[in-house]
Amino acid sequence: MAALTVSGAPTAGEDTQLPELTVVVICYNDKDRLPHAIRSVQEQTLRHLEIVVVDDASTDGSAEVAQRIAEQDPRVRTLRLPTNSGGCSAPRNAGLEVARAPYVMFLDSDDVYDRHACKNLLLTAERTGADLVSGAVQRVKVTKQKQSGWYKRLFTRRAVYRGVRENTQLFFDPLSTNKLYRREFLDRNDIRFPVGVHYEDSLFSTKAYCHAEVIAVVPNVVYFWRVVHDDDEDAELSITQRRFEIQNFRDRVAVHRMIDEFLLSKGFADLKPYKDFKFVRHDLRLYLSDLPHRDADYQHELMRVAADYLATVSEECLALLNPVERICVHMIRRMDVQETLRTVDYLKFGYKLSTRLVERDGRVYWSDRCLDTAEDRDVMDVTVAGLHRLPFGKLPLYNEVTSASVHVGHLRLQGSVLNQLGRIPADAHLELFVVARKRGRVRRRRQRIEEVHHQGDAIGYSGDLDLARLLGPVDQDDPVWDLRLEVQWQGQVATSPFSVDPALVDGLRIPVRGRLGGAARTTVLPFVTTKLNLALEQAPDDGAVARAAARVNWLANKARLTLTWRTRTTFGHPALKRQAYRLFQRLPVQPGLAVFESHMGRQYSDSPRYIYEAAVQAGIDRLGLIPVWSHASRNPTAFPTAARLVLRGSWRYYWSLARAEFWVDNQGFPRHFTRRPETTYIQTWHGTPLKRMGFDSPALERASAATRREHKAMMRRWSALLVPSEYFVETFVASYGYQGRLVRHGLPRNDALVRGVDPEWLRAKKRELDLPEDRRLVLYAPTFRDRARRLGRRFNMPFKLEVLQRELGEEAFLMLRTHYLDVYKLTDRYRSFATDLSRHHDVTELLLVADVLVTDYSSVMFDFANTGRPMIFYTHDYEDYTRDERGTYVDLRDIAPGPVVADTAALVAALRDVDASHESYAERYAAFRARFCEYETGHAAEHVVKEFFEDGQRR
Numbered sequence: 001m002a003a004l005t006v007s008g009a010p011t012a013g014e015d016t017q018l019p020e021l022t023v024v025v026i027c028y029n030d031k032d033r034l035p036h037a038i039r040s041v042q043e044q045t046l047r048h049l050e051i052v053v054v055d056d057a058s059t060d061g062s063a064e065v066a067q068r069i070a071e072q073d074p075r076v077r078t079l080r081l082p083t084n085s086g087g088c089s090a091p092r093n094a095g096l097e098v099a100r101a102p103y104v105m106f107l108d109s110d111d112v113y114d115r116h117a118c119k120n121l122l123l124t125a126e127r128t129g130a131d132l133v134s135g136a137v138q139r140v141k142v143t144k145q146k147q148s149g150w151y152k153r154l155f156t157r158r159a160v161y162r163g164v165r166e167n168t169q170l171f172f173d174p175l176s177t178n179k180l181y182r183r184e185f186l187d188r189n190d191i192r193f194p195v196g197v198h199y200e201d202s203l204f205s206t207k208a209y210c211h212a213e214v215i216a217v218v219p220n221v222v223y224f225w226r227v228v229h230d231d232d233e234d235a236e237l238s239i240t241q242r243r244f245e246i247q248n249f250r251d252r253v254a255v256h257r258m259i260d261e262f263l264l265s266k267g268f269a270d271l272k273p274y275k276d277f278k279f280v281r282h283d284l285r286l287y288l289s290d291l292p293h294r295d296a297d298y299q300h301e302l303m304r305v306a307a308d309y310l311a312t313v314s315e316e317c318l319a320l321l322n323p324v325e326r327i328c329v330h331m332i333r334r335m336d337v338q339e340t341l342r343t344v345d346y347l348k349f350g351y352k353l354s355t356r357l358v359e360r361d362g363r364v365y366w367s368d369r370c371l372d373t374a375e376d377r378d379v380m381d382v383t384v385a386g387l388h389r390l391p392f393g394k395l396p397l398y399n400e401v402t403s404a405s406v407h408v409g410h411l412r413l414q415g416s417v418l419n420q421l422g423r424i425p426a427d428a429h430l431e432l433f434v435v436a437r438k439r440g441r442v443r444r445r446r447q448r449i450e451e452v453h454h455q456g457d458a459i460g461y462s463g464d465l466d467l468a469r470l471l472g473p474v475d476q477d478d479p480v481w482d483l484r485l486e487v488q489w490q491g492q493v494a495t496s497p498f499s500v501d502p503a504l505v506d507g508l509r510i511p512v513r514g515r516l517g518g519a520a521r522t523t524v525l526p527f528v529t530t531k532l533n534l535a536l537e538q539a540p541d542d543g544a545v546a547r548a549a550a551r552v553n554w555l556a557n558k559a560r561l562t563l564t565w566r567t568r569t570t571f572g573h574p575a576l577k578r579q580a581y582r583l584f585q586r587l588p589v590q591p592g593l594a595v596f597e598s599h600m601g602r603q604y605s606d607s608p609r610y611i612y613e614a615a616v617q618a619g620i621d622r623l624g625l626i627p628v629w630s631h632a633s634r635n636p637t638a639f640p641t642a643a644r645l646v647l648r649g650s651w652r653y654y655w656s657l658a659r660a661e662f663w664v665d666n667q668g669f670p671r672h673f674t675r676r677p678e679t680t681y682i683q684t685w686h687g688t689p690l691k692r693m694g695f696d697s698p699a700l701e702r703a704s705a706a707t708r709r710e711h712k713a714m715m716r717r718w719s720a721l722l723v724p725s726e727y728f729v730e731t732f733v734a735s736y737g738y739q740g741r742l743v744r745h746g747l748p749r750n751d752a753l754v755r756g757v758d759p760e761w762l763r764a765k766k767r768e769l770d771l772p773e774d775r776r777l778v779l780y781a782p783t784f785r786d787r788a789r790r791l792g793r794r795f796n797m798p799f800k801l802e803v804l805q806r807e808l809g810e811e812a813f814l815m816l817r818t819h820y821l822d823v824y825k826l827t828d829r830y831r832s833f834a835t836d837l838s839r840h841h842d843v844t845e846l847l848l849v850a851d852v853l854v855t856d857y858s859s860v861m862f863d864f865a866n867t868g869r870p871m872i873f874y875t876h877d878y879e880d881y882t883r884d885e886r887g888t889y890v891d892l893r894d895i896a897p898g899p900v901v902a903d904t905a906a907l908v909a910a911l912r913d914v915d916a917s918h919e920s921y922a923e924r925y926a927a928f929r930a931r932f933c934e935y936e937t938g939h940a941a942e943h944v945v946k947e948f949f950e951d952g953q954r955r
Helices: 035-040 063-070 091-097 117-126 167-173 183-188 199-211 245-265 269-293 296-310 321-333 335-346 374-378 465-470 544-571 572-583 606-618 652-657 704-717 725-737 749-753 760-770 786-790 800-806 843-849 860-867 878-884 904-912 914-918 922-932 940-949
Strands: 021-027 049-055 078-082 105-109 132-141 144-149 160-161 179-182 214-228 358-360 363-365 399-407 409-419 432-439 445-451 451-455 460-468 478-491 492-495 511-514 522-526 535-536 593-597 626-631 643-645 662-665 679-681 721-724 742-743 776-780 812-818 833-834 851-855 871-874
Touching: 021 035, 021 091, 021 117, 021 593, 035 049, 035 063, 035 105, 035 643, 049 063, 049 091, 063 078, 091 105, 091 535, 105 117, 105 183, 105 626, 117 132, 117 179, 117 214, 144 199, 179 183, 179 199, 183 492, 199 245, 245 269, 245 296, 245 606, 269 296, 269 321, 296 321, 296 335, 296 812, 321 335, 321 374, 335 358, 335 760, 363 374, 432 460, 432 465, 432 786, 445 460, 445 465, 445 922, 465 511, 511 904, 544 760, 572 652, 593 606, 606 749, 606 843, 643 652, 679 940, 704 725, 725 922, 742 940, 749 843, 749 940, 776 843, 800 812, 800 904, 851 860, 851 904, 860 922, 871 904, 871 940, 904 914
Parallel strands: 021 049, 021 105, 049 078, 132 214, 593 626, 593 662, 626 643, 662 679, 679 721, 721 742, 776 812, 776 851, 812 833, 851 871
Antiparallel strands: 105 179, 132 144, 132 179, 160 214, 358 363, 399 409, 409 460, 432 445, 432 478, 451 460, 478 492, 478 535, 511 522, 522 535
């Protein structure tokens, strides 16, 4: 390469103090976005850095843009390659050679940094001595204006690893641009980007991971990666987005062969199975997702190249895959395109089960193909996936459209649903419905399918869809509707999308009378989504009448929404309601009126529920009670129908609280509600604290005097506080400075846990929740993280579910219960092993059916101890939690009445050995119950009813 000139380099007499960090920004023909990338570095909170902009012989003026920026900022230096290199490696290497700082980072011209990225990574490197530090990435989908995290599970917490062997999952993050590197480390190990190779990051990062003695990870977002998809016709696609070119796959496989050569020649052969695991689960699956959309030549060539490379994948790698992934590899090796596509249906298209399962000798196999040898049967065995044990409502039905046509404004569909393993008897009475949901809306519309018949191992159907009725008013600009088939049998409902060959609906147009009372028509077009599912979209308006109708509907909608908003904001303003509340309080207290609330109206649960039910059992009329339940949802479910329900924050809510004789809750009514002297406020609080609470917590310790006064005023409203133990008095009561009445009879929500329940109740509850009766039920109930909430991070599963399913799927079933402040979506691939019960109203019911509790720092440990059943404590972030969260009153490791584990392997071992370990913890368990469940007798709710609601006890 010809000699390069670096513009902006220090000269004699200038300040030559070395910067702390060099950021290499590479660019080719990107003059419009380049300034944004550079600006994201210039505005970093780390100020003492240098920016080296390397132009790869651009022809659009990018080099001149960089030069003008360098003239304005002495920290910016520019360098231009004499000829275009055709990739990212040469410019990055060139920038690395002229970098002056002891640390270096890389940035592409179409991406940007978070403003704290450089400081976060540099401070971590200096604190830990790491050779490289990695931070979280947000993928910015340009055409859809959406963001999503890149392999978020790698960045849930700060971590320091003594080499990549301590966390081989790091191979799933091959990016070079979200990392900071020690320059001396790169030079010492001769780590540079390979020139003339696509997917250069994969080889560069693998070398860095393998040679690094210390690797650090921070959970902070450092990089915003701009992604353009191939459906954007105006955008130039990056190399990674050109998967429709078969050479792109060849290039990716070629770089993996280079990685293999490096691993084998440099003493890292033991890491190849983990690198191959990443290839199968990430790289290969990217291309398999597109495979159904490609022509036969592409499919055959991809299978050939993949099969050739997968021949080098070891059994150790295959053991890391889930059963369907192993079958996919097996079918690719056999060059079986159709069976490979069926695995793609399941792995990438919403767990569609388009294969035909077979059962032989008590085992379930993917299909009846490839079962000749013991080795083949072992690969095809999917018994551990538990598909045969799923209740009907959770079955992954495969629904295929075989014919689609238009008839007099109706869409006529014919198709069939696979009846896997003959689960539905031939004489079963079925009801089938088509369900349409407009995207962005919750409401669904249904239409019955009249023609349903059994045909061999499938259920056939035929129906005419009246789209005018099914879709409802067509009153938005270009709406899209998703369609699903709903199958009802024996009170259970299973649903499935309509899988369809795009050729069946290509060119179909359906006229629909949907505007101006049916006077104007619009046109609906069937189309096929990327997952090969049938959907409908409104065609662009064509003609003056259609455009006028669309305009009239738009104006009518806007007027309706504006009127609704005006009405609600004027007559429902909180300030107006607060003034009215003070007036309502001048009215006499209504004797017996009792307002119950749990978790700010979110649930019918916890101690308020069990106090209410104890009052019902004692006789509401005899007690003279008028129960009112507060709810936060406009469509409440699971609340008692015998009580009056009021929407939290509504006029009725204000009226009820102002005139109630009793308030009963477990968290706190809104702070602006003052309690009148005639009202008794029974506070049941929702948990015994492990973490610091009240004025012991850092948040309130640092709070303003006004905030502290508000909290004290809220505590003073309480007339009585229910207490489960003296530990609760020493911690929670003391932390809030509460000096009112203490009721030492335990917590009503724990009564059933102490006394136990009838076996028939347990069986009925398991049926209601679709829980198996032949496996051990493991409840995983973690608490929330204050820091994650502050940073806007969503809950991520801290252990590997697929490992638990593989190791324990035959003997255990997992019930997930996240904290109500957290949100997590459990994917359908785990439906045979796990279920998400986070939205179930009452956690006490889940504690009653659970055989084992797995938790971290949640107060449910103190409740579950009343059952005497085993507990396991999964504390993967113990040091971070105790240091960065609120801190704890006691060290969990000193008091835990069960194993304390920190990784997936240890959790699996603890669950396997749960009975033996429970016996070994018997003495510690007894001490735990004696300390934290001191006043739990199983009759707390009865005591509350007697002490507060009986006539002789009232004020």
